[in-house]
Amino acid sequence: MIFAAPWLLLALLALPALWWLLRVTPPSPRTQLFPAIRLLEGLRAAERTSSRTPPWLLLLRMLAAGLVVIGLAGPVLNAAGRLPGTGPVLLVIDDGWAAAPAWAVRMEAASRVLDQAAREARPVRLLTTAPSEAGQAPTLGPAAPSPELRARLAALRPKPWLPDLEAAAGALRGVSAGAVVHIADGVAAPSDGGFQRALAAAGPVQRRSPDPLQARTLRTPRSESERLVARVETLPQPVDTPVAVLAQTGDGRTLARAEAIIAAGTTSAEIPISLPQELRNQLARLALDGPPSAAGTWLLDERWRRRPVGLLAPEDGADTPLIGPLYYVRRALAATAELRDGTLETLLTRPLSVLVMVDGTLDGTAAAQVGKWVEEGGLLLRFAGPRLAAATGEGGADKLLPVRLLAGDRQLGGALSWSKPAALAPFTAASPFTGLAVPAEVLVQRQVLAEPGATLAARSWATLEDGTPLVTAAPLGAGRVVLVHVTANADWSNLPLSGLFVDMLRRVVELSAGVAGAAPDALLAPAELLDGFGVIGRPPPAAVGLEATELATPIVTPMHPPGLYGPESGRRALNLGAALPPLAAAAPAPGATLLPLGDDAQERSLGPALLAAAIALLAIDLLLSLWLRGLLRPAAAALLLFALPVYAAEPSPALETRLAYVVTGDATVDGVSRAGLQGLSAYVNRRTAAALGEPMAVTPGQDDLAFYPLLYWPVLASAEPDGRATGALNAYIRAGGIILVDTRGSGSGDGFAPGAEAALRRVSAGLDVPPLAPLNGDHVLARSFYLLQDFPGRFAGGPIWVQRDQDRSNDSVSPVIIGGHDWAAAWATDAQGRNPYATVPGGARQRVLAYRFGVNLVMYALTGNYKGDQVHVPAILERLGQ
């Protein structure tokens, strides 16, 4: 413990004098009006006891005075000690990309440094190492007292780009400070060494960095058939570290979560995410589970989704049903890929992932065109056929084949042959088809044969039982050539008739590189950019357009922050992870003191508490003095005592109409429920004639539910049935109450409220739930105040269930309304009136609709079927008119 103003403790020396003064000063007498005063004249008491302050009162006052003195001297518990040296303090904060994960802790550490400097009355100069959003290189701030820097500190945000240490070192040139505190991210950046030397030259360096270092980044993922492999890179970790990646859609839903472990001492891990192609096409980003950061966010643009497939038709009639060579291919791929038709020239004018070519050869310019396209990353899928077989027979070497083919073809099981049609062998683990079941009825009667060679086995993706290859593939430049050794129709085999054909084609297409829409030399305007925390927002002012060619070797700067660039139809992603150099730990400045970032205990100033205690003691002293003087009336004393601590009395539920929510025991969920019902009550009070009071938290079975028109019940996955609660809720329903049951996860995908629906089935087992039907626009609930068609909360989409049959005994009001849209989170407002929870998929419209549903719900609960009957008013009026 230290004192901020130790010289004030000298005032303790004055306490004995105060003691003496207090002792000799008698307490002030009480004044009493007395008619018989004449009789008192001349009466003198033998003793004069009470003329001196009683010793216990004296002690009390001395204690209060001592507390005041010590409190003003500013004792600080767990103080971080003194900063080294004297003179101005140089506070250097790394605010590059690697600072985002522990940003709050960093800011707390920086704030603590400001506290220390303020205690020692030393000015502080602030230097941040990353360029600002406006693109300005780091500059050293002027020396300023700590309080003025707090606002600057509060405005600091981590930047989604690399720090500019060269400029930072330049800013430090010629600067000398009493102490240098470097709140470091600990990740090496270009010209780190020069910067650290500049730090050391400025003064004694204290380096505070998180322990262990937390920098993580996602690297370019790999697209494999049936799965996407995310790659995570970290600094070397001392122990096995689990990492998890969330695969998310554009509207924020999490479709999958995959985990892996980075082994101790290694720096990277690959995390496969298996998703069906349909779902994979919805992915918009990968995000590391954990503290959000730009480096931990990988945006997936169109290249990861669009796989245009060009179908090269050799002749007319290629699509003839059942016998045309493209007929089966088209039907196999139509559901998952974008198919294009045309001649070779037309097809190659636009970006293409896969080119499917059935039986035939390529010659001259066409071969050159296709070869160039494949080398740039295309995937050529060829099928064999009589023409290919004939062409090989001439000994021509078709460059665009994965293997050399033997002349002619091989026929199995013909009328003049002893052999039988051959079945397929199971796929090997190296094949992209691995895992697909091989049906026994797939038989090959005729095929082209590959020339045996050393690489043939490696290039075979599928073989027949006798080992002859059925599908071969070979890389060519950045692309790949795949040959299926049979025809694409049922002439040579019945493979195209089987389901296996569909799966195989899809996997081949998934292997291809995706394309993005824009032309390669287009200038892409910044559209939606990431901030340092990986949150998508509007482009900062310094962001400028990006040439598409620059995306091949991405560089992230304030001019080109990570994010999505280009027009709406063809967004291209610039990812921070692709632009980062390999991660390495930065060496500290020579001679630096190394300190952990947030390890030391929270600094606590005891001054205010001591002063409060002194004030309380003085208040007690006031009461005692009044009592000694006889001026203390019981009512006044009670008033004084209650005026000191003001407790908000729990509102009586019966005095006002109010909503209620069921307490779940999870503080977060209960807080959301409370904030949600507060927000809804405020909205209802603003928009309607209903006047709702503060919402109440109730526990069914303990609290009386009879006062509440509506009960909001968020069901947790951990909820267990409780007989008393169920009984109370049944009684509530029978008495005409309405329960809004919310499983809080419907439409959110994975990860938000798993297991809540199972929990709902569990806890509602004993509940008198009537037969239910989905809520539609004809229900009274959709018309009780606003006319609504859908009823979103934080999430939208899933069905809402209400009572199916109208029950006249209960005023045709559904006793339970079951949904999972997390309405409370959509309704919730914080103290500033903002909505703390984003709506998914989002937008102000969804929030408004959520509130409108809430208003309808309250009206439904308050008016019953009155609004339902209102629809008959025109008919009744018409009848009255007749």
Next chain:
Amino acid sequence: MRASPQAGVQTARRAEGLGARLPPLLVAAQRVAATVAQGVHGRRRVGQGDSFWQYRPFVPGDARSRIDSRASAKTDRAYVRETEWEAAQTVYLWRDASPSMDWRSGAAVPWKRERADLLVLALASLLLRGGERVRLLGGPPRLRGGGTALEALAQALAEMPDSGGLPPDAPLPRFARVVIVGDLLSPLPAIREAVARLAATPVQGHLLQVLDPAEALLPYAGRVRFQGTEAERDQLVQRVEGIRTGYADALAAQLHGLNALATAAGWGFSTHRTDHAPEAALLGLYVALSEARR
């Protein structure tokens, strides 16, 4: 008496205020008086009057005309018929109007003036019922008309001026009765002088001392600065517990002195504490008044 129009308005206004306050007091006084009247029947005195009192044997010296022939004819002795004494007498009432009467030690007890008013009016009510004439000492010679005599008396009582805690020197008819109600905390010589002056008229009378229980007991404790109600000097008492005995002695001396001077003048003396029932004091006062006439 001619009053200026303005003074008339003021009086009327004051009377209005009094009228609002008086009825409860009058009702209380009537109630107290009724309680006492049931306990005291008639005058039980021989005197001029219409109602029969008693027959007594004729004694020599009685006028012959007083022999009641009907009663005497029944026996061989002569009887004289006596009627009950019904002579109306003027009773002068006085209540201390000094500031020391406007005091009470707590909300549980009534103001001293309030209690004194109640006693005076109740006594007046009793006396008026008995046919006596009631006047206020130092008040208007004739009570204003309008309303009953009691109401007029109550109004006059409320308007009574402060005469320094002692009865004023007013001309009284001889053999009138005087009832002095007050806290009688003035110095004994001053009281003695006032009583002697009245007794010299000569009139007979009664002193009733109304005291607050706090005045009787001095229940305070600790360091207290006492302030008087009539511009006396403040008294700072360091420890009230220490002087309580001394105060009790001083009060007893005052009572003793009062009793002595009343006895010397042939007057009666009694005390009343405001936390006691007013009926007891009234009964005592009334009986004392009756007995003093003998």
